[in-house]
Amino acid sequence: MIHSFKALLSTSFIALSLMAVQPTYARETMVAVAANFTAAAKEIADAFHTETGHSAILSFGSTGKLYTQIANGAPFSLFLAADQARPIKAEAEGLAVADTRFTYARGQIVLLSMDPDLVDAKGAILQTPDKFAKLAIANPKTAPYGAAAMETLANLKVPDAVLKSLVRGDSISQTHQFVISGNAHLGFVALSQVVDNKEGSQWIVPTDLYTPIKQDAILLKTGADDEAARSFLAFLKSDKAKAIIRKFGYGVD
Numbered sequence: 001m002i003h004s005f006k007a008l009l010s011t012s013f014i015a016l017s018l019m020a021v022q023p024t025y026a027r028e029t030m031v032a033v034a035a036n037f038t039a040a041a042k043e044i045a046d047a048f049h050t051e052t053g054h055s056a057i058l059s060f061g062s063t064g065k066l067y068t069q070i071a072n073g074a075p076f077s078l079f080l081a082a083d084q085a086r087p088i089k090a091e092a093e094g095l096a097v098a099d100t101r102f103t104y105a106r107g108q109i110v111l112l113s114m115d116p117d118l119v120d121a122k123g124a125i126l127q128t129p130d131k132f133a134k135l136a137i138a139n140p141k142t143a144p145y146g147a148a149a150m151e152t153l154a155n156l157k158v159p160d161a162v163l164k165s166l167v168r169g170d171s172i173s174q175t176h177q178f179v180i181s182g183n184a185h186l187g188f189v190a191l192s193q194v195v196d197n198k199e200g201s202q203w204i205v206p207t208d209l210y211t212p213i214k215q216d217a218i219l220l221k222t223g224a225d226d227e228a229a230r231s232f233l234a235f236l237k238s239d240k241a242k243a244i245i246r247k248f249g250y251g252v253d
Helices: 002-021 035-052 063-071 085-092 144-156 160-164 172-180 227-236 239-247
Strands: 028-034 055-061 078-080 102-107 109-113 135-138 166-169 186-190 201-204 213-219
Touching: 028 035, 028 063, 028 227, 035 055, 035 102, 035 172, 035 227, 035 239, 055 063, 055 227, 063 078, 063 085, 078 085, 078 227, 085 213, 109 144, 109 172, 135 144, 135 172, 144 172, 144 186, 144 213, 160 166, 166 172, 172 186, 213 227, 227 239
Parallel strands: 028 055, 028 078, 135 166, 135 186
Antiparallel strands: 078 213, 102 213, 109 186, 109 201
């Protein structure tokens, strides 16, 4: 009996010792991500899970629509926007944790067509609206990449007929789909969406034609005590994450 009791104590001690050295339980965090960052975010989330054991559950959409969801109580812990304005607004309106905002990527826009002969190296096609019927852009009211497209058209002083040819996608993802499906002859998309594209023709729009697209991330109030959210935000600043961001055609600070 005494031997059995000692054996039980020994077994319990070993079990408690093992529990003491076990790592923190892996957790999940909900992340709202701008549509342009879809491919990069998925690869970063995979690397994050491999390194930390935590999982980032990603939800994609236009920055404006994601912000509306956040303001209406959507349970996101992190917001990876396609601009700086909405994260700044989230902080000002008490939706985000102060002093957690930073620029995780700098984006660029590209004029893309599936026709290999349509888009030239200087974007001159935009001055000849008789050569195309539909030009796709993301909704400039909700998508910063759409706002950059409109700013580009204004600075290029394109003919009115070009503006009448516009078709708007809800997000940059839908805009890209319009172009690659042929529903629009050409369109402004994110460089990250075409960084490996070998088809069609494209023009990387000079950055002096639109306001720099600085994409900010911020910790939301709903994620203030979310260990996985804070861990993901820190991972986003790591050299490993920055290498992935660069691979998809973004600039990083």
